Amino acid sequence: MDLQAIRTAYTSGQPKLSGIGGQTGAQRAPQAETGLDAFGKTFEQAIQALNSQQLEADQWAARLAAGEDVDLHQVLIAMEQAEIGFRLALQVRSKLVEAYQEIMRMQV
Template identity: 50%
Template structure:
């Protein structure tokens, strides 16, 4: 997120923007994997509740399951591209 830092922002917001810019790719990747894991756990929990006969809407369970599935597929594609890029770099002649 890009925000203009000016004199009209309180000091706490300026510090928050500055701390957001310090996070690197590793931290971004860690947060993304944690989010994928959270979606998987939520989908699993809703599925178990539906199977147990609790009053859960089937649509809610299906949406949560699809979100988790799409997030996992995206994660796998990013991993595949990273491995492919690594292999390409290793094939380069110095």
């Protein structure tokens, strides 16, 4: 028997496989962002949040220094939040540098 005839007979009775949800490869949505892209976006958002905390604390301090009627507690809370956020960012940076150095010390 011819090999092509066997293949035709075998595949003619088989249903065509499709992806999840009945989609074929051409219909699938683009791949989700890679881990590196997701990390980069998360890191960028964290830096932007830290920057906004710093700017908010600066605005509160400037308003207090200008003699505006602001609550001293609110100013101190904003400044402490900015300082804690900055310390957290500094610790994350230190851990990233430490991890990078550890990877560089690895022997391949």
